[in-house]
Amino acid sequence: MKTSRICVLVALVLVCSMAVFADSIKDPKIIIHGVQGGGGIFAMCPPQGCTNVGLTFTFTSPAKGEGTLFFTNASGKNWTSLKLIERGVPGSDIACDQSLFLSCTVKTLENGSVEILLAGISHKGQFNPRNGIPAGSSFLINFSCVQGNCWPKGGITFQGQAGTVPEPGTVALMITGMGAIVSRRKLWKNRWNS
Secondary structure, three states: HHHHHHHHHHHHHHHHHHHHHHHHHHEEEEEEEEEOOOOOOOOOOOOOOEEHHHHOEEOOOOOOEEEEEEEEEOOOOOOOEEEEOOOOOOOHHEEEEEEOOOOEEEEEEEOOOEEEEEEOOOOOOOOOOOOEEEOOEEEEEEOEEEOEEEEEEEOOOOEEEEOOOOOOOHHHHHHHHHHHHHHHHHHHHHHOOO
16 A cells, blocks of 8 residues: 555656746757868758748748758848747757757747847957858758647748848948048038038
């Protein structure tokens, strides 16, 4: 009798600890990396090519719940951020891995949709630079399972929106240039009035 109580108690502890461990596992995972030349499993676009996309685009996750999609930034602009919006998986369940931006955050929006935001690029001279997604470069979005937990089968629609905010150095250069134009106009105006 005492042994059976101990076995039931041990089984209960195991079930509870497994539930806590299961809650700490993120599922599923989204992986976003660049597709450049030279080595590696994702060294270049597949034979069927990468899909050209602009600043805003829509795509569907693989129907089987996992797989890789290939894209090319055909917008003509360098992307300093990339926002993906979906409604099929709760934000608390999504793990994000990427190598193109400084950060990747996942949050649930007020309307119930989920935002996956990749943002930030490194400044020149920093170790391990993150360049975002430059114009003309290709990237992949991989939908991965974590310990058997995959994206829902049948595909989820994602809306993508790229950001192109210039780096701080570019903004300073633009402001300095505008200041020079204003100064020249004042100089010519003063000469004309003299």
